[in-house]
Amino acid sequence: MDFSRLPLSEDDRVFRDDLRASLRTHVTDEVIRRDRETGENFDEGVHEGLGAQGYLANDYRTEFEGGFTALHRRIWELEVGRAHTPWFHWGTTAMIARTVESLASPQLVAEVLPGVLSGKTRLCLGYTEPDGGSDVATCKTRAVRDGDGWLINGSKMFTSNAHNSQYVFLVTNSNPEAPKHKSLTMFLVPLDTPGIEIQGIRTVDGDRTNIVFYSDARVDDRYRVGEVDGGWTVLREALKSEHGTLERSADGLQNLSSMFHHGTVMAEAVDTVAAAVTTVRLDGRRPLDDEAVQYRLGRSVARMEAALSGPGMFGRVAVAQTMRDMAPDLMDVLGTASSLPVDTEGAIADGAVEYLFRLAAPTGVYGGTLEVFRNMIAQQELGLGRPNYSPPKKVTT
């Protein structure tokens, strides 16, 4: 058990200071403002700038392969977070690239990987369908053999960052007659393929995601990842890292759960509210003088710290659920002005809690709903057995 500050060598300090300087150069006020407006969580200049300096390649590679040491990786993660860098999608690109590297043909790896590491190439996920939800194996988007390639037809929801990406990691149904988990084939589809249309969708937290339509999009077989009808094996590998169920090393230099970044956003908002309630408001009152405010704030701090302590899947649910449970209390203690968004006259604490309340909705949905993770805890941790998903009886008349 160890929560101590890490001593930095001269080399570590230089690394951290260089990184901070880079982030100051790239993540300007203008970048932050544009990110808020577009909700893209991505900035090409920032992404390519950090790529050109080798940060992406070093984050991608393991220490053994010449990448960051565990300590530099931790500094990298913390400083990117501290700068509020629009950065949500690099993790997706890296996760897909790792899967491609281990399961795709050497030619495809050679085509994609250099751009991923330089920042010029971004990858996005085509899993969820408009009728699908969190069960990615329920896939209606069809891939049909067409000579030495495939014709793809269908649509995918929540393909975030598609409009800034060059490839989509796509789940298709190549064998509708087969059982669900033997019907899937995965592709890394170039997004400039004719027949692909990207439409933007804004979400309640201000983010932009996309719905992507595939109409007779023709993709060469060399863009296939894994075996034909063997997509489930590929997906399982890729989902492990997305669900945060990979083994953690014991050096205490990794996030405790896969929603830990959201937990930190929540913690910053709580801290901001804690400062704001000590100031005199326009009505001449100091919210903290009200014992009901003291109670709600203290309870929120306690619940937030508990959520931040939850490991793995437990922490993932705890962070999202706690954000939903306490954001209303944090708003209430600041009164009506807490409903004013950032940059609005009289907005309190930069609209931090108004944002937190909206962020709580997708946090419990994307990458798997809270129910998906409660199912996983129930089955994998408590051994409660798989829910019985028998299909409804056919009505005969």
Added chain:
Amino acid sequence: MDRYELRRLDYTLSEDHTDLQSAYRQFFKAHCSLDTARAAEPTGFDKSLWERLCASGATSMAVPESHGGDGATLVDLTLVAEEVGRAIAPVPWIDHVCATRLLARLDALPSNEEHTLALIGGGSIAGLDPHLGGPSGVRLIPSGSIADDIIVCDGRDVHRLTFTTRCSWVDNLGKLPMAWVDTAAADSRSVLASGPESTASYQRALDEWRLLTAAALVGLVDETLTVAAEFAKNRYTLGVPISTLQGISHPLANMAITVQSGRNLVRRAAWFLDNEPDERPELATSAFVFMAEEAAKAAMMAVHVQGGLGVSVEAAASAYLVRARGWPLAGGDPAASAKHVADIVTARERVHHGLGA
């Protein structure tokens, strides 16, 4: 505070930790069955279990080496407390170790005196008033019916009270050895310390009491969850185990989340009190605020999962339910603890956000 500070985030237990943990898990398994806990309900105290526990070194470990004890860390003590809760053991261990550690801090454990040795060894029991804000006059003290020394704080002075005739036990939901204690009626009363330093020392005892009570509640919830999950796997409705119904499995998953989050928060809080006490003083009380609320909810759900069998007085679930509510309530309204957390955090964040002290 700086939420991006570079610190380790390592919750792993050392081999010494896991040895200690399994030793006390075994101890209570061997000596404190559910029947043992039940049999002690008319007094809230099992004297022979207490003597065995003390003989294992559970009281002396908590006292600093400088005062004749074995100098365990608070992290160590949370591991023992979790096992006390898992077994719902009818022993005043949490109150006693918090009180003796307080006496050590106040230099009120003169070395080699008979009474000191008795306190370290548990032959004499020390208790304390775990309420925040020091109520005056007559009050309920959780170990009041069995404690030889009762430590209280009136906001300025820390007093040691003794009674020639012990205060009488009152029945209570948590099945604690609780008594109404009238501080004015004590047969002897000595001021141990006065002034801000002594009240700060008392506050530390209150923090430790909350931390160890939170740890005990983690163990308590873990055990009642285990029993409820086992029941659910073996109880069928319409041909399927009820554990596969999400109306059952998701509440059980939530209880597991409470255990995992609460346990790690308890340990992190203990680590900071052990190593950097001024850095995160809000965490111990935060763990208590969280577990005080969640333990009773979780224990109620464990009863509910077992339906008619869960509500029977024979069921383990009902024994855990009453203690899940009664134990934290012995420290008074948990809202007072929440307000204490707010005091600490608002003072810190005012400074951090450049608004002055």
